[in-house]
Structure formats: C-alpha cells, structure tokens
Amino acid sequence: MSIDQILTKEELTLREKVQDFVKWVPRQLLLDMDSDKVKYPKEFIREAGKRNLLGLRFDKKWGGAGMPWTSEMVALEEVGILGTSLGCLYSLFSIVGEAIHVFGTEEQKERFLIPMLKGEIGVAEGLTEPRGGSDFFAATTKAVRKGDMFYLSGQKRFVVGAEGADLILVYAKVEGIDDAKKAMTAFLVERGPGVEVEHVYGLMGTRGGGTGRLVFKDAAVPLKNVLGGEAGIGNGTRVFHQMMVPERLTSAGGAVGMARGAFEVAARYADKRKAFGRKIRSFEAVSAKVSDSLTLLDASRAINYMAAKTADAPVSAGQIRQVVSEAKKFSTESAWKVVNHAMQIMGGIGYTNVYPVEKMLRDIRLITIWTGTNEIMDLVIQHEFYKAFLTQKQKSRDIEPDAEGAELPDEKIYNDDE
Template sequence: MTATDTELADELVGAIRSWVDREVVPNASDLEHADEFPQAMFAQMCEFGLFGATIPEAYGGLGLDATTYARIIEELSRGWMSLAGILNTHKIAATMIARYGTNEQRGRFLPRMCDGSVRSAFSLSEPDAGSDTRSIRCRAVPDGEEWVINGTKMWVTNGMRAQMVMLLARTPDDRITCFIVEKEPGPGADGLTVSRTIPKLGYKGLETVEMAYTDFRVPDANVLGGADGVGHGLAFALSALELGRINIAARAVGVAQAAFEAAMRYAQERETFGRPIYDHQAIGFKLAEMATKLHAARLMTYDAARRYDSGERIDLEAGMAKLFASEAAFEIASDALRIHGGNGYTEEYPVERYFRDTPLMIIGEGTSEIQKMVIARQLRDRYN
C-alpha cells in the first residue's frame, strides 16, 4: 500500500469512526432492545460503499485491503456489533463470486452487490451440520439445464432481507457444490420459504432464520464457477471464510474496545469509600488486564489481515486471531459488567449489550473448539 493509499484508508476509517460516534452510539441500544433493523444506518453503509469494500473497483467496489476492512469492522462493532453482521455474510458471498465466479457471474452480480441493491446471505449450516461442514444433507439434483434443491438450512443471517443466498448443497456424486440462489421475487416463491426466525440472546436488529427448499430450481448459470465449480463448493467457502474470520476477530476487538472504554469511564466517575473505584487496586489491575488483552487481540487481528493481503494462506493466523480475540472480548465484556456492579446488569448502561453480544464471536465462523482443531492441524503441518 502506498502513502497515498494509506492516507485514503485513514480518511475513510476516520469518517466511519465519526459517523459511529455521531449516529450509531447514541441510538444502538434503543434499536437493539427493540430488535429493529437499522434501515437508516444500512443506507449510510451503502453510501460509504462498504458492501463492496474489498471487491475490485472494476466491479464497483472500493478495492480495499483486508487490513483497512478489519479497521472498518472494528469501528462499526465499537458502535453496534450487528452492523458488522449485516456486512459479513454478504462479503463472504461477494468474495466467493469475485474469486471463483465465471466472468458472466462477476459481471451480473458484483456491481449490484457492491452498491447494496442486492444483499446476500451465506447458507452452509444445517440442523445437524454446523461445525461439521462435511455432513450437510441439503441435496441438489440435476434436471436438464437446472438443479432441483431440497433441504433445510439453519442460522442464515440476513436470510429474510437478502435477495440472494450463497447456498451449499450435496450433489449426486456426494460432493458439495455452491449455488447462487436468487430469491426474487421473494421468499416463498417456487419452493423457497423462510420457515422461522430464530430468537437470539444478542446480535439483534438483523434476522437469523431457518430456510426450507422444496423442489427449488436453480439454473446451471448459477452454479458458482460454472461447470468447473461442481463439487468444489466447500473449498470455495472455506477459502472465503478466512476473510470471515478476520471479520469476526475485528468485531470482537470493536466490542472489547467499547466495553473497555465504558469501564474506564465508569471507574473514574463512580466513587466508593471516598475515592474513584479506579484508585482501588482490584479495579486498576482488572483494567490493566483488560487493556492488555485488547491490545494483543488487535495486533493478532491486524497481523492476520496483513498476511491475507500479502497472499499467504492464513488458516493458522486467522484461526488464532479469531480464537484469541473472541475469548478476550467475552472476558473484557464480563469484567466491564463487573466493574459497573449492579448498574451493569441494567439496560441503562450499554455493557449489558456488550455482554450479550460477545458470545456470538466465540461461536460464529467456527467455535473456539473448532479453531483449536484447525490451529493444531496447521501447526502439525508446519512443524512436521
């Protein structure tokens, strides 16, 4: 990245930071408690061009590097983590098309995905196939120039509002293929239904749904990568999930930053025994540990993003960053709630929201236990 590129990146991140402070922070808790989709914030994110953040400029994207993207996700999550969730599954799908789609697919989908007029969901998990991605049962059977899809998908973020779904299904050769499902004119048409919305502890304001496919037809033209892409869907998805794990790690850093800042403010305002609680060693030491974990999580996230930008395979680094940052965010949010005492348990302070949001990062894009399996496997390969 040149000096000019760095200045432009800093300017964009600074603009988003200012917007988050001005528009998101004052309104996030009200929207979150109402579980209301942030339509005005979504529109502003489209104006910023964030839905095409890392997509090449030739297709209408911003062409940003992953490091700048991670910084943007961090700022959004500092205001309200759900905003980053609106982006993530969309960006996974867009990345898959940009990398593995045919020229026709790139030209047909990416410009509309970049301007936000077409939003995408990513659909891999099923009722009996979460982390065990090779156990998916959703089936796609060829029929002339179409594929007929049957099955149920779970945990589809943005599944109601998205106009497109990046769907992984098992084909008759027992391999997994990725299909670009166009929902227009809407769910329920031609065998696609949103069977239920899943209520959640946190991560509110955007929907997470179950989707059912019954004899749903997808044309050959919507097989990701065309005929050569049949059977390679899982490899396509796992490659794109490297960027998804950077997103999750950056989200964790953003929420942890917000929780830490809230705890610092409160510790200097709240007095007990005639002095601010910050002056009590028990609180001061806790804040010191929180700041150290936050700094380490940020550095690991940026390191994974820089390696991604350099073209390295980052299964190990992205897994480490996601593991450490998500666990650190949960610990920091928990400590922030404790520092707030009884006030932290009320809806009057935002730390209860941070506390409810952080478990999502421990689970999403592969649980911490799955990350440890990935890390251990990569370590053995590197040191064998």
C-alpha cells in the first residue's frame, strides 16, 4: 500500500491486528444488518474491546493505547471496509471517548471510559434535532436543575445506537441561562426511565446500527453526569467544538476504507471479465477509472495523514478545524467518486446484490452529509483560512507586484466609493 513508507512499525503492526479483527466479523452479521434483522451489533463492540482496539488515542490508564491520531486513521481505514454502519459504531468510541477523556472528571473516566474501551457498554451521541441540524445552537432540548439533579426534555434524531447504546452524550440548554452558547451543556445520559426510542429510521444504507429518534421526557440526570461535573455546566460549546475533530476525522478515515473495498472488488472484476476477447481492464475507459480511483484514494490518505498530524500538533484550534474539515470534505467526496467508478466498471452486475458494490454505494452516500455536510465544511474551511490569512505577516514572495501593470492604481478599483 502506498502509505506504508510513512507508517511506523507500531502502525504497521496495528494495521495487521485490525485486519485480523475485520476478517473475524461474520459475513452473516453484515447481511443481517443490511436487511435490518439486527438492530445493534453488540458482539462487534465486545470483540473490538477484547482485542484492545477501541479508544486507541486515549491514555493507557483508562484502557486506551496511547497512540497518535495517525495510528487511528490506519485503523479507521481497515474498519471502513465493513461499511458505514460498523465503521460509525467503531468511531463512536473515539468520538464520545474524546469528550470524556478531555472534559470528564476522574470519576467519570472510571465509571464510563474504562468499561467503554473494554467493549462492555455501547455509546451514542445525541446531537441533531428536527429543528437543529447544521445550526447546532438552534437545539431546543432543555435541562432543568433541581438540586443535584437535572431533568432533560426534548428529542434528538439520527442517533446511531439509539436502539442499543447504554450511554448517550446529549447536548442540552440549561434553563435560566439566556445566552444559548453559555447555556449549552453536555450530559452523560444513561439509558433508563425518561429515555425513549420513538422512531427507528428506515435508511437507504448504513443499516443495522439502531439509528433512531430519542425522546427525553423529564429524564433524570444526576449532577455527577454533567460532563466535567458542576464545572461543566455551560461548557457544551467547548465540548462541541472539540468533538468536531474526531467526528470529522473518523469520517475521513473510514471513507478511504469504504471506497477501497468497493474499488478492489471492481479491480478484480476488471481483471477477470472479458469483452471482445480482451480483459476489460485493458480498455482505456476502464483503465482511466482505475487510475483515477487510485489517485483519489492516495490523495485522501495524504490529506488525512496531514490532518491527523495537525490535530496532535501545538497549533491553533482554527488551523485544526480547517484541515480536519478539508480532510472530511475531500475524502468523503472522493469515496463517492470511487464507488461510482467501481459500479461503472462492473456495469449491470455491479448494480445487483451479487456484489457488495451497490451496498457500499448506499452506505457512502451518507458520509458527505453527516458530521456536518460538506457544504458546511466549505464554510468552515474558508472562514478559518481568511481569519488567519488576513492577519498573518507575508513570509513568502508576494507576486502581485510582479505583473507588468501592477503600478496602475486606476485599474485597481475594488468598490463603488473609489
């Protein structure tokens, strides 16, 4: 694989461990999930925990592996081959784990993070609402405090693991605080009374993960379950911004695996299938799609690796947001192109369930939408770029004065007032 030259020995070993885990996943589980016969694959999570493959970036004290983001990207690509649903369930331990690892109290890490990374409890994240998708602060779920107890009311939709997760990270506004950003608080909600699954979605793809709408009806959440304890009240905005890093990087990493899986099926097919007496991979139209797919996969790995290194570097939060958003946008859009190339190479048979390419196409369609649509990524990327670009000192050569007509001020008019 092209990325091998830049991986450490530890990362190459990790990849072999994850590949072995991915091979363990029963074929029947994948089929049953896609046909909605499975609502939440607990055995997948338990096995990943037993193999110490959950929470790779977190401190060994809590059951993690203490690895960098680059290592997790290696693992995410391999798990991504299984499709979006299992890739997402795997990523949720990185996403929810990030919140607890960064913002949680020692007691919360003991109670939740350790059993999570052992695969003993499943996790989910309640973020999106019917009235608040990309507009996070339009969320209306509220939390009313009475003594050392909060009562949550509201609903969250598109929650992967709604049907089976034991612990849900939920964002809600604390009543009595007018500023939405200061009111937003992150709660660790344990499944119990007042937490109800009111709808399980019929999805085009990404099935079998128990994706549904959760309704909170005065769900009691003790103060000790506020993320960060009492100091965490009103800290939800900080948590949200931090969480967008693992949300988007895991999407980018998994996208490469999903696309690679579909591409490899099509590449093998193109080497076997003959038309007009020749293997179809010898035809220019097919070979162009193969080369384009390989280039997109390698470019995605490169931008993902850069974003992963940046996420671990001592740089500004804005710089991290920009490159992580670039990785999510590029890798997911590339995956969509690659899976379409795969189907086109295979022709009509690729559109049937004789091969898994049609399932991968259904799965991959979602990843340009979730964790912030790619249109939102565009806004984030340009915003963070201009914020830095317009304030930084010019270090490289400014080529604007190198034009022959650069000293014609009457030709450089930028608005109606000049």
